[in-house]
Amino acid sequence: KNEVEQSPQNLTAQEGEFITINCSYSVGISALHWLQQHPGGGIVSLFMLSSGKKKHGRLIATINIQEKHSSLHITASHPRDSAVYICAVREGVDMRFGAGTRLTVKP
Amino acid sequence: NAGVTQTPKFQVLKTGQSMTLQCAQDMNHEYMSWYRQDPGMGLRLIHYSVGAGITDQGEVPNGYNVSRSTTEDFPLRLLSAAPSQTSVYFCATTGGPGNTIYFGEGSWLTVV
Numbered sequence: 001k002n003e004v005e006q007s008p009q010n011l012t013a014q015e016g017e018f019i020t021i022n023c024s025y026s027v028g029i030s031a032l033h034w035l036q037q038h039p040g041g042g043i044v045s046l047f048m049l050s051s052g053k054k055k056h057g058r059l060i061a062t063i064n065i066q067e068k069h070s071s072l073h074i075t076a077s078h079p080r081d082s083a084v085y086i087c088a089v090r091e092g093v094d095m096r097f098g099a100g101t102r103l104t105v106k107p
Numbered sequence: 108n109a110g111v112t113q114t115p116k117f118q119v120l121k122t123g124q125s126m127t128l129q130c131a132q133d134m135n136h137e138y139m140s141w142y143r144q145d146p147g148m149g150l151r152l153i154h155y156s157v158g159a160g161i162t163d164q165g166e167v168p169n170g171y172n173v174s175r176s177t178t179e180d181f182p183l184r185l186l187s188a189a190p191s192q193t194s195v196y197f198c199a200t201t202g203g204p205g206n207t208i209y210f211g212e213g214s215w216l217t218v219v
Contacts, residue, residue: 004149033208043197043210086149088208093138093157094165095208097149 003027006087006098013105019074021101023087026068034061034072035086037100043086046072077105110134113198113211120188120218128183128196128214136202136209139181143167143194144213150197156181188218 004025013019023032034046047054047061049070054061058077063070074081082105087098114129132139140155142165152165156175170192172184185192198211 002149031206035208035210041195041213041215043213045207045209048205048207088150090206093155093163094152095140095150097142097151099147099149 004098029089037084111211130198
C-alpha cells in the first residue's frame with residue numbers, strides 16, 4: 001500500500017467549478033507539499049503545509065494532522081488549471097509522493 | 108535566476124551503455140535529490156545529498172551512482188543501462204523560506 005494516497009486519480013470539470021483533491025498519508029510527517037505538474041513535465045511547488053490552511057489566489061490547501069489528511073481546493077477553475085496535482089509528504093530528509101491527480105478543466 | 112538546471116532533456120541509450128545526468132542549482136541549498144517518475148506511480152527517490160561530500164540511498168538506488176563534490180552539482184550516473192531504467196528523471200533541491208522544493212525540468216531517458 002502506498003504511504004501517500006490521492007483521490008481521485010482523474011478529474012474532469014467544467015470551467016468555473018469548485019475542485020477538491022484529497023490526500024491521505026500513513027506516516028508521521030514534518031510537512032506536506034502540494035505540487036503541480038504541467039503537460040510539458042515541469043513540476044512546481046504550490047504549497048508547503050505543516051498545519052492549518054494556506055491560500056494563494058484561487059488555490060487553498062488544508063491539512064488535518066490528527067486525521068493524516070490534506071485537501072487542495074481550486075475555486076472558479078479555469079482550463080489553464082489543467083495539470084497533474086501531486087501530494088508529497090516529508091519524513092525527515094525523505095519525501096514520499098502520491099501518484100498524482102490528473103485534472104482536466106473544460107471550457 | 109536559473110534555479111535547477113538539468114541536462115540532457117532527452118536521451119536514448121542502448122542496454123549496457125553508461126551515462127551521466129547532470130544537475131546544478133544556483134540557490135546554495137544543501138539538500139539535493141534525484142527522483143524517477145514512472146506511469147501510474149509517484150515520484151520515487153533514487154539518491155539524495157544533505158551537503159557536499161555526503162550522499163545516501165533512497166528508495167530505488169540500484170543501478171545508479173551519485174557524487175556531491177560541490178554544493179552546486181549533483182550528477183546521477185547510470186552504470187550499465189537497462190530497459191527498466193526507462194523513465195523520466197527529476198533533480199530537485201529543497202531550502203529557503205518555507206523549505207520549498209524546486210525541481211529541474213526533467214530528463215526523458217529511453218533504454219533500448
